[in-house]
Amino acid sequence: xxxxxxxxxxxxxxxxxxxxxxxxxxxxxxxxxxxxxxxxxxxxxxxxxxxxxxxxxxxxxxxxxxxxxxxxxxxxxxxxxxxxxxxxxxxxxxxxxxxxxxxxxxxxxxxxxxxxxxxxxxxxxxxxxxxxxxxxxxxxxxxxxxxxxxxxxxxxxxxxxxxx
Numbered sequence: 627x628x629x630x631x632x633x634x635x636x637x638x639x640x641x642x643x644x645x646x647x648x649x650x651x652x653x654x655x656x657x658x659x660x661x662x663x664x665x666x667x668x669x670x671x672x673x674x675x676x677x678x679x680x681x682x683x684x685x686x687x688x689x690x691x692x693x694x695x696x697x698x699x700x701x702x703x704x705x706x707x708x709x710x711x712x713x714x715x716x717x718x719x720x721x722x723x724x725x726x727x728x729x730x731x732x733x734x735x736x737x738x739x740x741x742x743x744x745x746x747x748x749x750x751x752x753x754x755x756x757x758x759x760x761x762x763x764x765x766x767x768x769x770x771x772x773x774x775x776x777x778x779x780x781x782x783x784x785x786x787x788x789x790x
Contacts (some may be wrong), residue, residue, distance in 0.1 A: 627654050628706075629681030635706050638736045642743025648750060649674065649737040657688040664689065668696045678746040681729075682739055684708040687716035690729045700749055702742040703729040751775050 628660055632654075643650045651671065655664040671679070679697065681690040682704035690703030705716035713734035721731040730745065732738035744761075751758035 627652070628656050628687070630654050630690045632684065632706055634680050635736050636680075636739045637744075638740030639680050639682070639704070639743035641644075642740050642747065645764070646743075646747045646757060648757065649745055650680075655689070655693040657683070658686065661692065665696050668693050670699060672699065678702065678749050679783055680704065680739075680742045680746055682706050682742075683720070684713065684716045685710075685719075687719035690720050690731075691723055691727065694723065694727050694729045701729050702740045702745055702748075703731045704742050705731065705734045707735055726773065 627633065633652075640650060640652070653667055653781060655662055655667050666716055668679070679690075679691050679693050679699060679701045683689040684706035685708040687703075687705055690701055694701040703720040705713050705720045707713035708716060717731070717734050720729055723729050732742045732745065747757060747761055751761055
């Protein structure tokens with residue numbers, strides 16, 4: 627994360643990783659205020675076996691790009707809303723990477739962070755069959771929740787119409 631103030635928005639990534647039984651690290655570092663620390667973290671994380679980087683940052687949001695410039699492992703960028711442009715600045719900074727230094731950019735904010743956690747799990751599941759099965763089970767549960775929601779909506783609509 628680019629700032630300690632990003633913790634709340636990025637919590638969804640951690641929640642998804644924990645739900646799938648995937649370990650993770652959390653670190654605050656800045657592309658602009660601590661670039662050497664950022665590069666050192668990336669190199670040391672690789673040595674520890676980190677296989678996917680989830681990077682959240684707001685405003686100028688160059689952190690994911692700096693991480694991607696120093697690793698060939700997947701970098702999932704989560705643009706976060708800032709004070710002025712509601713995350714548009716961060717989205718453009720994260721998504722517009724030069725050819726050869728890709729950042730897989732997710733949606734802005736907490737939903738993007740949650741999807742980054744899931745996407746990281748999907749990447750890891752390419753070589754982890756039990757994780758793949760957990761992801762499939764979670765997807766089936768999402769489908770069941772939609773069916774249940776649909777039934778509740780139909781009942782509620784009938785109540786409204788019967789009351790007219």
